[in-house]
Amino acid sequence: MEYPSKLIENAVNQISKLPGIGKKTALRLVLHLIKDKEENTMALADALVTLRSKIKFCTTCHNISDEEVCSICRSPRRDRALLCVVEDAKDVMAIENTAQYNGVYHVLGGVISPMNGIGPTDLNIETLVARLSQGQTEIKEVILALSPTMEGDTTAFYINRRIKDLLLRVSVIARGVPVGGDLEYADEITLGRSIIGRTLFG
Amino acid sequence: MEYPSKLIENAVNQISKLPGIGKKTALRLVLHLIKDKEENTMALADALVTLRSKIKFCTTCHNISDEEVCSICRSPRRDRALLCVVEDAKDVMAIENTAQYNGVYHVLGGVISPMNGIGPTDLNIETLVARLSQGQTEIKEVILALSPTMEGDTTAFYINRRIKDLLLRVSVIARGVPVGGDLEYADEITLGRSIIGRTLFG
CATH class of the missing domain: 3.40.1360.10 (Dna Topoisomerase Vi A Subunit; Chain: A, domain 2)
Structure with missing residues (x-):
C-alpha cells in the first residue's frame, strides 16, 4: 500500500505493531484520528505515555498498581x-x-x-x-x-x-466441563478429568 | 470490570474510543504495552502526536499530504x-x-x-x-x-x-458484478445494473 503521507505511514507502522492489529485496521484508525478532534488524539497519546511512565508493580505480589503496594495487598x-x-x-x-x-x-x-x-x-x-x-x-x-x-x-x-x-x-483450581457447556462438546481429556475430580453432589 | 490501576482504566477508556475497539481489546493492548519495551509505547504516542499536529491537506484536491500541495497534484x-x-x-x-x-x-x-x-x-x-x-x-x-x-x-x-x-x-464508475464473484450471490439490483451497463465483449 502506498500512503499519501510519511506521517500516515509512520503512524500506521507504529499502530500495526500492536498485537492483533494489521495495516488495514491501523490505517482505518489513523484516518479516524485525522478526522476526529485534535484533542482526542492528544488525550490518547497522553494516556499511553502516562501509563507507561507511571505504572508500578506491587512490591509484594507483582500485580499492576498505582502505588508501591497494590490495593489488594493493602486491604484489611x-x-x-x-x-x-x-x-x-x-x-x-x-x-x-x-x-x-x-x-x-x-x-x-x-x-x-x-x-x-x-x-x-x-x-x-x-x-x-x-x-x-x-x-x-x-x-x-x-x-x-x-x-x-x-x-x-x-x-x-x-x-x-x-x-x-x-x-x-x-x-x-478444578478442571472439568465448563458451566453452560454441553457434555458432548467437551474434549475427552477434560471430561476424563471431570470424572476423576468429581465432588459430592449438593 | 474493575481495573487494578487508574492509569490502566484511563488508557483503556482512551483506546476504546477508537472505532471497532472495545474495552476487552483495549485492555489486551494496554497489558501488551506494559509488558513491551517502554520505547515502543513512546514511539507510538509520538507518531500519533506528530501525525495529528503536522498532517496537512492538499490545498488543491484536499487529499492528505505532507506539504501544501500533494504529490499527485504536483506530479508532472x-x-x-x-x-x-x-x-x-x-x-x-x-x-x-x-x-x-x-x-x-x-x-x-x-x-x-x-x-x-x-x-x-x-x-x-x-x-x-x-x-x-x-x-x-x-x-x-x-x-x-x-x-x-x-x-x-x-x-x-x-x-x-x-x-x-x-x-x-x-x-x-461502472456498477456490476464484482470480479471473482459468483453470479448467483450477486443481489438483484447489482445484477440488473450489470445488464443495463453491459459493454461490448472483448
Whole structure:
C-alpha cells in the first residue's frame, strides 16, 4: 500500500505493531484520528505515555498498581491465609470479577516455556518462596491458578516442588466441563478429568 | 470490570474510543504495552502526536499530504484532463492501488447525509466548482467515484447538477458484478445494473 503521507505511514507502522492489529485496521484508525478532534488524539497519546511512565508493580505480589503496594495487598478485608498464584495481571482481574475469592495473589509474570526461552528464573518464583519462608508468614494454602496447558502444568509442577514443604496445603483450581457447556462438546481429556475430580453432589 | 490501576482504566477508556475497539481489546493492548519495551509505547504516542499536529491537506484536491500541495497534484506525469471525485483519502489510496488511473483527484471529505446533518456546504464541493470554473482549467472529464449507497448517489446527483455545464463530460464508475464473484450471490439490483451497463465483449 502506498500512503499519501510519511506521517500516515509512520503512524500506521507504529499502530500495526500492536498485537492483533494489521495495516488495514491501523490505517482505518489513523484516518479516524485525522478526522476526529485534535484533542482526542492528544488525550490518547497522553494516556499511553502516562501509563507507561507511571505504572508500578506491587512490591509484594507483582500485580499492576498505582502505588508501591497494590490495593489488594493493602486491604484489611482480604484473607491473608490464602494465596493464589496466577500467570499475569489479567488473571487477577478475571478472578476478582468472579467475586468468589477473598485471599491475596502472587503474579508470576509468565509461565515456564523453554520454547520461548522462559525459565523459572525469569518469573517471580523466588519472591513467592520468600513470602512463604518468612517466619511470620500467615499463608496456610497456596492455590495454583495457571492455565491448563503444558506450560501451565510444568510451571505448577515446578512451583509445587519448591513450596510444598513450606506450608500446609498446595491446591490447583478444578478442571472439568465448563458451566453452560454441553457434555458432548467437551474434549475427552477434560471430561476424563471431570470424572476423576468429581465432588459430592449438593 | 474493575481495573487494578487508574492509569490502566484511563488508557483503556482512551483506546476504546477508537472505532471497532472495545474495552476487552483495549485492555489486551494496554497489558501488551506494559509488558513491551517502554520505547515502543513512546514511539507510538509520538507518531500519533506528530501525525495529528503536522498532517496537512492538499490545498488543491484536499487529499492528505505532507506539504501544501500533494504529490499527485504536483506530479508532472498525471493527466490533468481527468479529475476523479471521491469521498475520502482512503478512496484515493484504493484507486491508486489499482494502477488503472492516471488523472488527478478531488476529495469531498464525506457525502451528503441529512440523517447525520451533513449538507453540501459541509463538503469540499465549492472548491470543486471553482477548479472547474477557472478560465484556464484543463479538466475535460469528471469521474464520480462515490460509494453505490443512497448517500453516495445523492451526492453524485447534486454534484452533477452543479458541474455539468462547466465541462465536456461527467461519468460515474461502472456498477456490476464484482470480479471473482459468483453470479448467483450477486443481489438483484447489482445484477440488473450489470445488464443495463453491459459493454461490448472483448
